[in-house]
Amino acid sequence: MYISLERIGKSNYEAVCDLDVTDEQEEYVASNMWSLVEAHYNSGYICKAICHNGQPVGFFMWVLENPSKISIWRFMVDQHHQKRDIGRKALKMVLKEITTDSTIKEIEICYNPKNPVAKDFYSSIGFEEIGMDEDGQDMLALIKL
Numbered sequence: 001m002y003i004s005l006e007r008i009g010k011s012n013y014e015a016v017c018d019l020d021v022t023d024e025q026e027e028y029v030a031s032n033m034w035s036l037v038e039a040h041y042n043s044g045y046i047c048k049a050i051c052h053n054g055q056p057v058g059f060f061m062w063v064l065e066n067p068s069k070i071s072i073w074r075f076m077v078d079q080h081h082q083k084r085d086i087g088r089k090a091l092k093m094v095l096k097e098i099t100t101d102s103t104i105k106e107i108e109i110c111y112n113p114k115n116p117v118a119k120d121f122y123s124s125i126g127f128e129e130i131g132m133d134e135d136g137q138d139m140l141a142l143i144k145l
């Protein structure tokens with residue numbers, strides 16, 4: 001299985017926008033189309049397609065919060081490609097890419113605490129919960145480098 005992270009551009013943005021999670025997961029994930037619009041109009045947002053054998057099967061967006069901290073704001077794998085270890089491999093690839101910048105000391109991710117899969121998945125990668133966000137809606141988890 002060949003997994004890669006690819007830039008999103010004219011040739012693949014529609015395929016990325018067409019990716020969907022399951023009905024049960026929809027409340028936990030923002031639309032890829034909205035995320036691409038948000039990234040277009042804000043600086044410091046990085047978007048990548050998760051590709052399997054060259055075809056988009058997932059999406060990432062991360063943001064430079066400050067000179068030493070990156071927050072992963074969006075992460076999804078299409079419902080037809082879940083439970084195949086694609087998400088785990090892709091997240092490890094993103095972490096490796098982010099850590100090539102030696103100024104980054106923290107990587108943060110947030111998730112709905114009612115999401116039954118998120119806590120175990122992110123902790124298995126090395127994220128440690130640090131508490132709820134300022135709105136009290138999402139759990140924050142952190143990797144310190």
